[in-house]
Amino acid sequence: MSINQEIENTHLIKRVALIVYLKSVSDQYKLRHYGDIVYFSKKMKYCVLYVNRKEAEEVKKEISQLDFIKHVEISAEENVNLDSKYIESQITTMAKEAEEKLQLEQEKNEDQI
Structure with missing residues (x-):
């Protein structure tokens, strides 16, 4: 049994990472409202934001429409075979x-x- 399958069987809240590309470095703080920022790259102007898996698509659409966002993508970490x-x-x-x-x-x- 893979680690992903074992996690699915627990009662933990499933979360997924959103990779959010910003137009300006200072705008990262505005994303705290949507989830937990776990990583931020000043040089590359992106951050990794964790949100609940059930709400990921909705949050992605909402964040994509903000004026300070270049691009948002959902992490492919679920597709990694562990x-x-x-x-x-x-x-x-x-x-x-x-x-x-x-x-x-x-x-x-x-x-x-």
Whole structure:
């Protein structure tokens, strides 16, 4: 069972992240009314705002209409597969690719000598 499935079975309030791109850095404080700001990038002018999953689409539409907002998107974190078997297979694949690259580099170095 994946972590996402285990969380679904709890009585916790399900939340989702909205990535909100701002026109001005100082406008981030106006978003506190809509949810919890957990991250803000001054350089990139965006913030991550957590809202209840049931209200996410409604809040996204409401925030998108504000004059100081460039763009709003819902995070794709729910689509990330956190199953341990899947992660292990990815690690194994990456290790094999890295090994092959190292062997190719060693062969090139030996040919040059």
